[in-house]
Amino acid sequence: MKKLNVVGLVGAKLDQPPKNLAAERWSAWRPSVAICQQQDLIVDRYDLVHSPHEKRLAEQVRQDITSVSPETKLMLHEVAFSDPWDFEEVYSKLHQLSGRLEFNIDTHDCLVHITTGTHVQQICLFLLTESRHLPGQLLQSSPASKRSAGSHQPGRYKIIDLDLSKYDELASRFSLEQKESLSWLKSGIETRDASFNALIEQIEKVTLKTTAPMLLTGPTGAGKSQLARQIYRLKRNRKLITGELVEVNCATLRGDAAMSALFGHTKGAFTGAAAARQGFLSKADQGILFLDEIGELGIDEQAMLLRAIEDKRFQPVGADHSVESNFQLIAGTNRDLQHAIANGRFREDLLARINMWTFCLPGLADRPLDIEPNLRYELDLYASTTGTRVSMNTEARRRFLKFALAPSSKWSANFRDLNAAVTRMATLANSGRISIEDVNAETGRLTNLWNLSVNASDSTPPVCAAVVADLIEGDLEALDQFDLAQLQHVIAVCLNSSSLSAAGRHLFQASRLQKKNPNDADRLRKYLARFGVTWSKVQSAQQPGK
Numbered sequence: 001m002k003k004l005n006v007v008g009l010v011g012a013k014l015d016q017p018p019k020n021l022a023a024e025r026w027s028a029w030r031p032s033v034a035i036c037q038q039q040d041l042i043v044d045r046y047d048l049v050h051s052p053h054e055k056r057l058a059e060q061v062r063q064d065i066t067s068v069s070p071e072t073k074l075m076l077h078e079v080a081f082s083d084p085w086d087f088e089e090v091y092s093k094l095h096q097l098s099g100r101l102e103f104n105i106d107t108h109d110c111l112v113h114i115t116t117g118t119h120v121q122q123i124c125l126f127l128l129t130e131s132r133h134l135p136g137q138l139l140q141s142s143p144a145s146k147r148s149a150g151s152h153q154p155g156r157y158k159i160i161d162l163d164l165s166k167y168d169e170l171a172s173r174f175s176l177e178q179k180e181s182l183s184w185l186k187s188g189i190e191t192r193d194a195s196f197n198a199l200i201e202q203i204e205k206v207t208l209k210t211t212a213p214m215l216l217t218g219p220t221g222a223g224k225s226q227l228a229r230q231i232y233r234l235k236r237n238r239k240l241i242t243g244e245l246v247e248v249n250c251a252t253l254r255g256d257a258a259m260s261a262l263f264g265h266t267k268g269a270f271t272g273a274a275a276a277r278q279g280f281l282s283k284a285d286q287g288i289l290f291l292d293e294i295g296e297l298g299i300d301e302q303a304m305l306l307r308a309i310e311d312k313r314f315q316p317v318g319a320d321h322s323v324e325s326n327f328q329l330i331a332g333t334n335r336d337l338q339h340a341i342a343n344g345r346f347r348e349d350l351l352a353r354i355n356m357w358t359f360c361l362p363g364l365a366d367r368p369l370d371i372e373p374n375l376r377y378e379l380d381l382y383a384s385t386t387g388t389r390v391s392m393n394t395e396a397r398r399r400f401l402k403f404a405l406a407p408s409s410k411w412s413a414n415f416r417d418l419n420a421a422v423t424r425m426a427t428l429a430n431s432g433r434i435s436i437e438d439v440n441a442e443t444g445r446l447t448n449l450w451n452l453s454v455n456a457s458d459s460t461p462p463v464c465a466a467v468v469a470d471l472i473e474g475d476l477e478a479l480d481q482f483d484l485a486q487l488q489h490v491i492a493v494c495l496n497s498s499s500l501s502a503a504g505r506h507l508f509q510a511s512r513l514q515k516k517n518p519n520d521a522d523r524l525r526k527y528l529a530r531f532g533v534t535w536s537k538v539q540s541a542q543q544p545g546k
Helices: 022-027 031-035 052-068 087-100 119-130 168-185 194-209 224-237 256-263 299-311 337-342 348-354 368-386 394-405 415-428 436-450 465-471 481-495 500-507 520-529 535-540
Strands: 003-009 045-050 073-078 108-113 137-142 156-160 214-217 245-249 288-292 328-333 357-360
Touching: 003 031, 003 119, 031 045, 031 052, 031 108, 031 137, 045 052, 052 073, 087 119, 108 119, 119 137, 168 194, 168 224, 194 224, 194 357, 214 224, 224 245, 224 288, 224 328, 256 299, 299 348, 337 348, 337 535, 368 394, 368 415, 394 436, 415 436, 465 481, 481 500, 481 520, 481 535, 500 520, 520 535
Parallel strands: 003 045, 003 108, 045 073, 108 137, 214 328, 214 357, 245 288, 288 328
Antiparallel strands: 137 156
16 A cells, blocks of 8 residues: 655644644644644655744744654745745746655555645645646545534545546536537537547647647638637627727738838838827737638738748838837638649748648538538528528528539539528518529529539540640659549549549549548549649649640
Protein backbone atom coordinates (compact mmCIF):
# COMPACT_ATOMS: atom_id res chain seq x y z
CA MET A 1 0.00 0.00 0.00
CA LYS A 2 1.34 3.44 -0.95
CA LYS A 3 2.35 5.98 1.67
CA LEU A 4 0.85 9.46 1.79
CA ASN A 5 2.50 12.82 1.11
CA VAL A 6 0.60 16.05 1.92
CA VAL A 7 1.52 19.52 0.61
CA GLY A 8 -0.02 22.57 2.27
CA LEU A 9 0.34 26.14 3.52
CA VAL A 10 0.53 27.38 7.09
CA GLY A 11 -2.72 29.19 7.90
CA ALA A 12 -1.74 32.48 9.54
CA LYS A 13 -5.12 32.63 11.35
CA LEU A 14 -6.61 29.15 11.22
CA ASP A 15 -3.47 27.33 12.38
CA GLN A 16 -2.84 29.79 15.24
CA PRO A 17 -3.44 28.12 18.64
CA PRO A 18 -5.64 29.92 21.22
CA LYS A 19 -3.79 32.45 23.34
CA ASN A 20 -5.26 31.17 26.60
CA LEU A 21 -4.11 28.10 28.53
CA ALA A 22 -1.81 25.84 26.52
CA ALA A 23 -3.78 22.80 27.65
CA GLU A 24 -6.88 24.13 25.86
CA ARG A 25 -5.24 24.72 22.49
CA TRP A 26 -6.54 21.36 21.25
CA SER A 27 -10.12 22.56 21.59
CA ALA A 28 -9.71 24.72 18.45
CA TRP A 29 -9.84 23.32 14.94
CA ARG A 30 -6.48 23.96 13.26
CA PRO A 31 -6.53 22.60 9.68
CA SER A 32 -2.86 21.68 9.19
CA VAL A 33 -2.75 19.84 12.51
CA ALA A 34 -6.21 18.32 12.14
CA ILE A 35 -5.19 16.56 8.92
CA CYS A 36 -2.73 14.49 10.92
CA GLN A 37 -5.42 13.71 13.55
CA GLN A 38 -7.61 11.83 11.06
CA GLN A 39 -7.82 8.16 12.01
CA ASP A 40 -7.97 6.94 8.37
CA LEU A 41 -5.43 9.37 6.92
CA ILE A 42 -1.90 8.38 7.90
CA VAL A 43 0.48 11.06 6.63
CA ASP A 44 4.03 9.86 5.97
CA ARG A 45 5.47 13.22 4.89
CA TYR A 46 4.03 16.72 5.25
CA ASP A 47 5.54 19.55 3.13
CA LEU A 48 4.35 22.73 4.82
CA VAL A 49 4.97 26.13 3.19
CA HIS A 50 5.26 29.29 5.30
CA SER A 51 6.47 32.88 4.92
CA PRO A 52 9.40 34.26 6.98
CA HIS A 53 7.14 36.08 9.48
CA GLU A 54 5.23 32.84 10.08
CA LYS A 55 8.37 30.91 11.12
CA ARG A 56 7.43 30.74 14.82
CA LEU A 57 3.91 29.56 13.98
CA ALA A 58 5.31 26.96 11.58
CA GLU A 59 7.56 25.58 14.35
CA GLN A 60 4.55 25.41 16.70
CA VAL A 61 2.58 23.49 14.04
CA ARG A 62 5.54 21.13 13.62
CA GLN A 63 5.60 20.38 17.36
CA ASP A 64 1.85 19.82 17.51
CA ILE A 65 1.86 17.49 14.50
CA THR A 66 4.74 15.54 16.01
CA SER A 67 2.76 15.11 19.24
CA VAL A 68 -0.40 13.79 17.52
CA SER A 69 1.30 11.92 14.64
CA PRO A 70 4.90 10.99 15.49
CA GLU A 71 5.17 8.87 12.33
CA THR A 72 4.75 11.98 10.15
CA LYS A 73 7.93 13.58 8.82
CA LEU A 74 7.22 17.30 8.60
CA MET A 75 9.28 19.38 6.15
CA LEU A 76 9.08 23.18 6.48
CA HIS A 77 9.63 25.30 3.35
CA GLU A 78 10.13 29.02 3.79
CA VAL A 79 8.89 31.10 0.83
CA ALA A 80 9.03 34.90 0.95
CA PHE A 81 5.73 36.22 -0.46
CA SER A 82 5.97 40.01 -0.55
CA ASP A 83 2.24 40.05 -1.40
CA PRO A 84 0.32 36.77 -0.92
CA TRP A 85 -2.53 38.28 -3.00
CA ASP A 86 -0.34 38.97 -6.05
CA PHE A 87 -1.27 36.19 -8.46
CA GLU A 88 1.84 36.46 -10.65
CA GLU A 89 4.25 36.39 -7.71
CA VAL A 90 2.45 33.63 -5.80
CA TYR A 91 2.13 31.35 -8.82
CA SER A 92 5.77 31.91 -9.83
CA LYS A 93 7.14 31.09 -6.37
CA LEU A 94 4.90 28.08 -5.80
CA HIS A 95 5.79 26.84 -9.28
CA GLN A 96 9.49 27.09 -8.42
CA LEU A 97 8.87 25.25 -5.14
CA SER A 98 7.01 22.42 -6.93
CA GLY A 99 10.14 21.84 -8.99
CA ARG A 100 12.25 21.46 -5.85
CA LEU A 101 9.92 19.06 -4.04
CA GLU A 102 10.60 15.37 -4.55
CA PHE A 103 7.69 13.09 -5.40
CA ASN A 104 7.86 9.36 -5.92
CA ILE A 105 4.51 8.47 -7.46
CA ASP A 106 5.40 4.77 -7.37
CA THR A 107 5.60 4.73 -3.57
CA HIS A 108 3.58 7.77 -2.46
CA ASP A 109 0.16 9.25 -3.14
CA CYS A 110 0.06 13.03 -2.95
CA LEU A 111 -2.69 15.27 -1.53
CA VAL A 112 -2.58 19.06 -1.89
CA HIS A 113 -4.30 20.79 1.04
CA ILE A 114 -6.12 23.93 -0.18
CA THR A 115 -7.96 24.94 3.01
CA THR A 116 -5.33 27.35 4.35
CA GLY A 117 -3.58 30.33 2.78
CA THR A 118 -5.04 33.26 0.84
CA HIS A 119 -7.57 32.59 -1.92
CA VAL A 120 -4.88 33.43 -4.47
CA GLN A 121 -2.51 30.89 -2.93
CA GLN A 122 -5.29 28.27 -2.96
CA ILE A 123 -6.04 28.96 -6.62
CA CYS A 124 -2.36 28.62 -7.52
CA LEU A 125 -2.13 25.28 -5.71
CA PHE A 126 -5.20 24.15 -7.65
CA LEU A 127 -3.63 25.17 -10.99
CA LEU A 128 -0.33 23.46 -10.16
CA THR A 129 -2.19 20.29 -9.23
CA GLU A 130 -4.34 20.42 -12.36
CA SER A 131 -1.22 20.81 -14.51
CA ARG A 132 0.46 17.90 -12.66
CA HIS A 133 3.32 20.03 -11.37
CA LEU A 134 2.06 18.72 -8.04
CA PRO A 135 1.19 15.13 -8.98
CA GLY A 136 -1.79 14.47 -6.75
CA GLN A 137 -5.36 15.21 -5.77
CA LEU A 138 -6.86 18.11 -3.84
CA LEU A 139 -7.57 17.84 -0.13
CA GLN A 140 -10.26 20.05 1.44
CA SER A 141 -10.87 20.06 5.21
CA SER A 142 -13.47 21.69 7.45
CA PRO A 143 -14.30 21.83 11.17
CA ALA A 144 -16.74 19.40 12.73
CA SER A 145 -20.37 20.46 12.85
CA LYS A 146 -21.50 22.24 16.00
CA ARG A 147 -23.58 19.24 16.98
CA SER A 148 -20.59 16.87 17.01
CA ALA A 149 -17.88 19.36 18.01
CA GLY A 150 -15.76 18.31 20.96
CA SER A 151 -12.43 18.97 22.55
CA HIS A 152 -10.59 16.53 20.28
CA GLN A 153 -12.66 16.61 17.09
CA PRO A 154 -10.31 16.76 14.01
CA GLY A 155 -13.13 17.89 11.73
CA ARG A 156 -13.88 16.50 8.29
CA TYR A 157 -11.98 16.18 5.04
CA LYS A 158 -12.72 15.44 1.41
CA ILE A 159 -10.41 14.33 -1.40
CA ILE A 160 -11.24 15.97 -4.73
CA ASP A 161 -10.29 14.14 -7.91
CA LEU A 162 -9.64 16.50 -10.82
CA ASP A 163 -10.59 13.85 -13.38
CA LEU A 164 -13.86 15.43 -14.53
CA SER A 165 -14.85 12.29 -16.41
CA LYS A 166 -15.71 10.80 -13.01
CA TYR A 167 -18.27 13.50 -12.30
CA ASP A 168 -21.32 12.69 -14.39
CA GLU A 169 -23.13 15.94 -13.69
CA LEU A 170 -20.12 18.10 -14.55
CA ALA A 171 -19.27 15.98 -17.57
CA SER A 172 -22.82 16.26 -18.89
CA ARG A 173 -22.75 20.02 -18.33
CA PHE A 174 -19.53 20.40 -20.34
CA SER A 175 -20.97 18.14 -23.02
CA LEU A 176 -24.09 20.31 -23.22
CA GLU A 177 -21.98 23.47 -23.51
CA GLN A 178 -19.99 21.92 -26.34
CA LYS A 179 -23.19 20.92 -28.17
CA GLU A 180 -24.46 24.49 -27.79
CA SER A 181 -21.17 25.81 -29.21
CA LEU A 182 -21.36 23.45 -32.18
CA SER A 183 -24.98 24.45 -32.76
CA TRP A 184 -23.88 28.10 -32.82
CA LEU A 185 -21.28 27.38 -35.50
CA LYS A 186 -23.75 25.38 -37.60
CA SER A 187 -26.46 28.05 -37.26
CA GLY A 188 -28.63 25.52 -35.45
CA ILE A 189 -28.70 23.12 -38.44
CA GLU A 190 -28.68 19.43 -37.45
CA THR A 191 -26.07 18.44 -40.00
CA ARG A 192 -25.53 14.72 -40.66
CA ASP A 193 -22.32 14.59 -42.68
CA ALA A 194 -19.72 13.01 -40.38
CA SER A 195 -16.67 14.68 -41.92
CA PHE A 196 -18.32 18.12 -41.82
CA ASN A 197 -19.35 17.65 -38.18
CA ALA A 198 -15.78 16.64 -37.31
CA LEU A 199 -14.55 19.80 -39.05
CA ILE A 200 -16.94 21.98 -37.03
CA GLU A 201 -15.82 20.31 -33.78
CA GLN A 202 -12.24 21.24 -34.59
CA ILE A 203 -13.24 24.82 -35.44
CA GLU A 204 -15.12 25.05 -32.12
CA LYS A 205 -12.00 24.07 -30.15
CA VAL A 206 -9.85 26.58 -32.02
CA THR A 207 -12.47 29.33 -31.65
CA LEU A 208 -12.58 29.02 -27.87
CA LYS A 209 -8.86 28.48 -27.25
CA THR A 210 -6.96 30.90 -29.48
CA THR A 211 -6.96 34.30 -31.14
CA ALA A 212 -4.54 33.24 -33.88
CA PRO A 213 -5.59 34.00 -37.49
CA MET A 214 -7.92 31.54 -39.19
CA LEU A 215 -8.13 30.83 -42.92
CA LEU A 216 -11.43 29.56 -44.35
CA THR A 217 -11.14 28.09 -47.83
CA GLY A 218 -13.65 26.48 -50.16
CA PRO A 219 -15.73 27.23 -53.23
CA THR A 220 -17.94 30.29 -53.59
CA GLY A 221 -21.13 29.96 -51.57
CA ALA A 222 -19.81 27.22 -49.28
CA GLY A 223 -20.67 29.31 -46.21
CA LYS A 224 -17.39 31.02 -45.29
CA SER A 225 -19.01 34.37 -44.46
CA GLN A 226 -21.79 32.72 -42.44
CA LEU A 227 -19.26 30.66 -40.48
CA ALA A 228 -17.15 33.76 -39.74
CA ARG A 229 -20.26 35.47 -38.31
CA GLN A 230 -21.05 32.46 -36.14
CA ILE A 231 -17.47 32.27 -34.88
CA TYR A 232 -17.79 35.92 -33.86
CA ARG A 233 -21.13 35.33 -32.11
CA LEU A 234 -19.76 32.35 -30.22
CA LYS A 235 -16.67 34.26 -29.01
CA ARG A 236 -18.82 37.27 -28.07
CA ASN A 237 -21.30 35.03 -26.22
CA ARG A 238 -18.43 33.49 -24.21
CA LYS A 239 -17.08 36.98 -23.37
CA LEU A 240 -13.84 36.24 -25.27
CA ILE A 241 -14.05 39.47 -27.28
CA THR A 242 -15.74 42.83 -26.77
CA GLY A 243 -15.31 44.55 -30.13
CA GLU A 244 -17.17 44.45 -33.44
CA LEU A 245 -17.19 42.04 -36.36
CA VAL A 246 -15.94 43.99 -39.38
CA GLU A 247 -16.59 42.24 -42.71
CA VAL A 248 -14.65 43.29 -45.80
CA ASN A 249 -14.90 41.87 -49.33
CA CYS A 250 -11.38 42.41 -50.62
CA ALA A 251 -12.58 42.04 -54.23
CA THR A 252 -14.24 45.46 -53.86
CA LEU A 253 -11.01 47.19 -52.77
CA ARG A 254 -9.20 48.64 -55.73
CA GLY A 255 -6.40 51.13 -56.30
CA ASP A 256 -5.50 53.92 -53.88
CA ALA A 257 -8.83 53.59 -52.08
CA ALA A 258 -7.84 50.12 -50.79
CA MET A 259 -5.16 51.47 -48.43
CA SER A 260 -7.49 54.13 -47.08
CA ALA A 261 -10.37 51.71 -46.57
CA LEU A 262 -8.27 49.19 -44.68
CA PHE A 263 -5.92 51.38 -42.68
CA GLY A 264 -7.68 54.76 -42.63
CA HIS A 265 -6.25 58.17 -43.55
CA THR A 266 -5.61 61.55 -42.06
CA LYS A 267 -7.26 64.80 -43.14
CA GLY A 268 -5.57 66.11 -46.29
CA ALA A 269 -3.67 62.87 -46.90
CA PHE A 270 -4.65 63.07 -50.56
CA THR A 271 -6.92 65.06 -52.84
CA GLY A 272 -10.48 64.74 -51.60
CA ALA A 273 -9.53 63.67 -48.04
CA ALA A 274 -11.56 66.46 -46.42
CA ALA A 275 -11.73 64.62 -43.10
CA ALA A 276 -9.86 61.86 -41.32
CA ARG A 277 -11.18 58.33 -41.78
CA GLN A 278 -11.04 55.35 -39.46
CA GLY A 279 -10.09 52.23 -41.43
CA PHE A 280 -11.55 48.75 -41.13
CA LEU A 281 -8.62 47.52 -39.02
CA SER A 282 -9.22 50.21 -36.40
CA LYS A 283 -12.94 49.43 -36.29
CA ALA A 284 -12.13 45.79 -35.56
CA ASP A 285 -10.12 46.60 -32.40
CA GLN A 286 -10.90 44.02 -29.66
CA GLY A 287 -13.08 42.19 -32.18
CA ILE A 288 -12.78 40.21 -35.40
CA LEU A 289 -11.76 41.37 -38.88
CA PHE A 290 -13.13 39.10 -41.61
CA LEU A 291 -11.33 39.62 -44.92
CA ASP A 292 -13.27 37.66 -47.53
CA GLU A 293 -11.50 36.92 -50.82
CA ILE A 294 -8.16 37.89 -49.27
CA GLY A 295 -6.42 36.67 -52.42
CA GLU A 296 -7.74 39.78 -54.20
CA LEU A 297 -5.71 42.18 -52.01
CA GLY A 298 -2.89 44.06 -53.68
CA ILE A 299 0.73 43.28 -52.78
CA ASP A 300 1.23 46.61 -50.95
CA GLU A 301 -1.90 46.09 -48.85
CA GLN A 302 -0.71 42.55 -48.05
CA ALA A 303 2.60 43.90 -46.72
CA MET A 304 0.88 46.38 -44.39
CA LEU A 305 -1.62 43.75 -43.28
CA LEU A 306 1.21 41.38 -42.34
CA ARG A 307 2.74 44.00 -40.06
CA ALA A 308 -0.65 44.79 -38.53
CA ILE A 309 -1.20 41.10 -37.71
CA GLU A 310 2.24 40.61 -36.18
CA ASP A 311 2.70 43.94 -34.35
CA LYS A 312 -0.93 44.99 -33.81
CA ARG A 313 0.17 48.35 -35.24
CA PHE A 314 -0.11 50.04 -38.64
CA GLN A 315 0.17 53.50 -40.15
CA PRO A 316 -2.88 55.25 -41.67
CA VAL A 317 -2.36 56.90 -45.04
CA GLY A 318 -0.75 60.31 -44.55
CA ALA A 319 -0.02 59.75 -40.84
CA ASP A 320 3.44 60.21 -39.32
CA HIS A 321 2.72 57.85 -36.45
CA SER A 322 1.25 54.38 -36.15
CA VAL A 323 -1.94 53.35 -34.36
CA GLU A 324 -2.82 50.18 -32.46
CA SER A 325 -5.60 47.68 -33.10
CA ASN A 326 -5.82 44.32 -31.39
CA PHE A 327 -8.07 42.21 -33.61
CA GLN A 328 -8.35 38.57 -34.60
CA LEU A 329 -8.16 37.96 -38.33
CA ILE A 330 -10.39 35.51 -40.15
CA ALA A 331 -9.57 35.30 -43.87
CA GLY A 332 -11.65 33.66 -46.57
CA THR A 333 -10.75 32.62 -50.10
CA ASN A 334 -11.88 30.36 -52.92
CA ARG A 335 -8.51 30.71 -54.65
CA ASP A 336 -5.44 28.50 -54.47
CA LEU A 337 -3.12 30.87 -52.60
CA GLN A 338 -0.08 28.66 -53.23
CA HIS A 339 -0.73 29.07 -56.95
CA ALA A 340 -1.11 32.83 -56.41
CA ILE A 341 2.28 32.87 -54.65
CA ALA A 342 3.88 31.08 -57.61
CA ASN A 343 2.46 33.75 -59.93
CA GLY A 344 3.62 36.62 -57.71
CA ARG A 345 0.09 37.68 -56.71
CA PHE A 346 0.27 36.76 -53.03
CA ARG A 347 2.96 37.11 -50.39
CA GLU A 348 4.38 33.85 -49.11
CA ASP A 349 5.12 35.34 -45.67
CA LEU A 350 1.51 36.51 -45.31
CA LEU A 351 0.16 33.06 -46.13
CA ALA A 352 2.58 31.52 -43.62
CA ARG A 353 1.16 33.89 -40.99
CA ILE A 354 -2.55 33.31 -41.66
CA ASN A 355 -2.69 29.59 -42.41
CA MET A 356 -1.88 28.25 -38.95
CA TRP A 357 -5.53 27.24 -38.69
CA THR A 358 -6.87 26.46 -42.16
CA PHE A 359 -10.30 24.95 -42.62
CA CYS A 360 -11.62 23.92 -46.04
CA LEU A 361 -15.41 24.09 -46.27
CA PRO A 362 -16.90 21.54 -48.68
CA GLY A 363 -19.46 22.55 -51.29
CA LEU A 364 -23.14 21.62 -51.02
CA ALA A 365 -22.85 18.77 -53.55
CA ASP A 366 -20.10 17.22 -51.40
CA ARG A 367 -22.47 17.03 -48.43
CA PRO A 368 -25.51 15.16 -49.77
CA LEU A 369 -26.61 14.08 -46.26
CA ASP A 370 -26.90 17.74 -45.25
CA ILE A 371 -29.12 18.91 -48.10
CA GLU A 372 -32.36 17.97 -46.32
CA PRO A 373 -31.57 19.71 -42.99
CA ASN A 374 -30.37 22.76 -44.94
CA LEU A 375 -33.65 22.76 -46.87
CA ARG A 376 -35.51 22.97 -43.54
CA TYR A 377 -33.16 25.73 -42.41
CA GLU A 378 -33.79 27.78 -45.56
CA LEU A 379 -37.56 27.47 -45.10
CA ASP A 380 -37.21 28.65 -41.48
CA LEU A 381 -34.94 31.48 -42.62
CA TYR A 382 -37.53 32.59 -45.18
CA ALA A 383 -40.18 32.63 -42.46
CA SER A 384 -38.07 34.72 -40.07
CA THR A 385 -37.03 37.12 -42.85
CA THR A 386 -40.45 37.70 -44.43
CA GLY A 387 -42.75 36.90 -41.51
CA THR A 388 -44.55 34.33 -43.69
CA ARG A 389 -44.39 30.63 -42.89
CA VAL A 390 -44.27 28.44 -46.03
CA SER A 391 -44.23 24.62 -45.99
CA MET A 392 -43.73 21.88 -48.59
CA ASN A 393 -46.08 18.96 -49.09
CA THR A 394 -44.63 15.45 -48.92
CA GLU A 395 -44.50 14.85 -52.66
CA ALA A 396 -42.95 18.24 -53.33
CA ARG A 397 -40.25 17.66 -50.73
CA ARG A 398 -39.49 14.19 -52.10
CA ARG A 399 -39.31 15.51 -55.65
CA PHE A 400 -37.00 18.39 -54.72
CA LEU A 401 -34.63 16.18 -52.70
CA LYS A 402 -34.45 13.64 -55.52
CA PHE A 403 -33.38 16.42 -57.86
CA ALA A 404 -30.99 17.96 -55.30
CA LEU A 405 -29.21 14.64 -54.68
CA ALA A 406 -28.87 13.65 -58.33
CA PRO A 407 -25.25 13.48 -59.61
CA SER A 408 -26.18 15.82 -62.44
CA SER A 409 -27.14 18.63 -60.00
CA LYS A 410 -24.18 20.96 -60.09
CA TRP A 411 -25.00 23.39 -57.24
CA SER A 412 -22.33 25.64 -58.70
CA ALA A 413 -23.11 28.48 -56.26
CA ASN A 414 -23.58 26.00 -53.40
CA PHE A 415 -25.78 27.33 -50.58
CA ARG A 416 -26.53 30.51 -52.51
CA ASP A 417 -28.22 28.35 -55.13
CA LEU A 418 -30.24 26.55 -52.45
CA ASN A 419 -31.23 29.78 -50.73
CA ALA A 420 -32.32 31.32 -54.04
CA ALA A 421 -34.29 28.19 -54.98
CA VAL A 422 -36.19 28.10 -51.69
CA THR A 423 -36.87 31.84 -51.83
CA ARG A 424 -38.30 31.58 -55.35
CA MET A 425 -40.47 28.56 -54.53
CA ALA A 426 -41.75 30.10 -51.29
CA THR A 427 -42.53 33.42 -52.95
CA LEU A 428 -44.49 31.82 -55.81
CA ALA A 429 -46.28 29.22 -53.64
CA ASN A 430 -50.05 29.51 -53.30
CA SER A 431 -51.69 29.37 -49.86
CA GLY A 432 -48.34 29.14 -48.09
CA ARG A 433 -47.57 25.65 -49.36
CA ILE A 434 -44.96 24.69 -51.97
CA SER A 435 -46.47 22.19 -54.39
CA ILE A 436 -44.89 19.70 -56.74
CA GLU A 437 -45.66 22.08 -59.59
CA ASP A 438 -43.60 24.80 -57.86
CA VAL A 439 -40.75 22.31 -57.44
CA ASN A 440 -40.88 21.21 -61.08
CA ALA A 441 -40.72 24.83 -62.23
CA GLU A 442 -37.76 25.54 -59.98
CA THR A 443 -35.79 22.41 -60.90
CA GLY A 444 -36.27 23.30 -64.55
CA ARG A 445 -34.99 26.79 -63.85
CA LEU A 446 -31.92 25.43 -62.06
CA THR A 447 -31.23 22.93 -64.83
CA ASN A 448 -31.27 25.70 -67.41
CA LEU A 449 -29.12 27.86 -65.16
CA TRP A 450 -26.47 25.18 -64.84
CA ASN A 451 -26.83 24.26 -68.52
CA LEU A 452 -26.69 20.57 -67.72
CA SER A 453 -27.42 17.61 -69.95
CA VAL A 454 -27.21 13.88 -69.45
CA ASN A 455 -24.19 13.66 -71.76
CA ALA A 456 -22.46 16.81 -70.51
CA SER A 457 -19.16 14.99 -70.18
CA ASP A 458 -19.15 14.19 -73.89
CA SER A 459 -19.16 17.91 -74.71
CA THR A 460 -15.77 18.45 -73.07
CA PRO A 461 -13.10 18.29 -75.78
CA PRO A 462 -9.84 16.63 -74.70
CA VAL A 463 -6.79 18.82 -74.31
CA CYS A 464 -3.88 18.43 -76.67
CA ALA A 465 -1.03 16.07 -75.84
CA ALA A 466 1.33 19.03 -75.32
CA VAL A 467 -0.69 20.15 -72.29
CA VAL A 468 -0.45 16.66 -70.82
CA ALA A 469 3.30 16.55 -71.49
CA ASP A 470 3.77 19.77 -69.47
CA LEU A 471 1.88 18.35 -66.49
CA ILE A 472 3.03 14.76 -66.07
CA GLU A 473 6.23 13.44 -64.58
CA GLY A 474 8.15 11.37 -67.09
CA ASP A 475 8.11 10.90 -70.87
CA LEU A 476 4.81 11.18 -72.75
CA GLU A 477 5.87 8.35 -75.04
CA ALA A 478 5.98 5.99 -72.04
CA LEU A 479 2.17 6.22 -71.76
CA ASP A 480 -0.09 3.73 -73.50
CA GLN A 481 -2.49 5.35 -75.98
CA PHE A 482 -5.39 4.29 -73.78
CA ASP A 483 -3.93 6.04 -70.71
CA LEU A 484 -3.05 9.14 -72.73
CA ALA A 485 -6.58 9.47 -74.16
CA GLN A 486 -8.14 9.03 -70.74
CA LEU A 487 -5.74 11.50 -69.12
CA GLN A 488 -6.38 14.10 -71.83
CA HIS A 489 -10.09 13.95 -71.10
CA VAL A 490 -9.66 14.04 -67.31
CA ILE A 491 -7.41 17.10 -67.49
CA ALA A 492 -9.87 18.82 -69.82
CA VAL A 493 -12.67 18.30 -67.29
CA CYS A 494 -10.42 19.63 -64.52
CA LEU A 495 -9.61 22.75 -66.52
CA ASN A 496 -13.33 23.43 -66.98
CA SER A 497 -14.28 22.80 -63.33
CA SER A 498 -14.27 25.24 -60.42
CA SER A 499 -12.80 22.77 -57.95
CA LEU A 500 -11.33 19.31 -57.59
CA SER A 501 -14.61 18.11 -56.06
CA ALA A 502 -16.65 19.46 -58.97
CA ALA A 503 -14.38 17.72 -61.47
CA GLY A 504 -14.65 14.49 -59.48
CA ARG A 505 -18.45 14.60 -59.43
CA HIS A 506 -18.44 15.20 -63.17
CA LEU A 507 -16.13 12.26 -63.89
CA PHE A 508 -17.67 9.76 -61.43
CA GLN A 509 -21.37 10.44 -62.01
CA ALA A 510 -22.32 6.78 -62.27
CA SER A 511 -19.93 5.03 -59.87
CA ARG A 512 -20.46 7.57 -57.05
CA LEU A 513 -24.05 6.28 -56.70
CA GLN A 514 -22.70 2.91 -55.59
CA LYS A 515 -20.79 4.45 -52.65
CA LYS A 516 -22.34 5.31 -49.29
CA ASN A 517 -19.99 8.26 -48.72
CA PRO A 518 -18.47 9.23 -52.06
CA ASN A 519 -15.25 11.20 -51.91
CA ASP A 520 -14.89 12.26 -55.52
CA ALA A 521 -12.07 14.72 -54.83
CA ASP A 522 -9.92 12.06 -53.18
CA ARG A 523 -10.53 9.56 -56.00
CA LEU A 524 -9.55 12.13 -58.62
CA ARG A 525 -6.52 13.30 -56.60
CA LYS A 526 -5.23 9.72 -56.40
CA TYR A 527 -5.79 9.16 -60.13
CA LEU A 528 -3.84 12.30 -61.06
CA ALA A 529 -1.07 11.39 -58.60
CA ARG A 530 -0.38 8.22 -60.61
CA PHE A 531 1.01 10.49 -63.32
CA GLY A 532 2.63 13.03 -60.98
CA VAL A 533 -0.12 15.58 -61.61
CA THR A 534 -1.54 17.82 -58.83
CA TRP A 535 -4.58 20.09 -58.80
CA SER A 536 -2.37 23.19 -58.50
CA LYS A 537 -0.42 22.09 -61.59
CA VAL A 538 -3.65 21.68 -63.54
CA GLN A 539 -4.88 25.11 -62.45
CA SER A 540 -1.66 26.73 -63.63
CA ALA A 541 -2.00 25.15 -67.11
CA GLN A 542 -3.36 27.13 -70.05
CA GLN A 543 -7.07 26.36 -70.42
CA PRO A 544 -8.41 25.31 -73.84
CA GLY A 545 -9.31 28.18 -76.10
CA LYS A 546 -7.59 30.81 -73.88
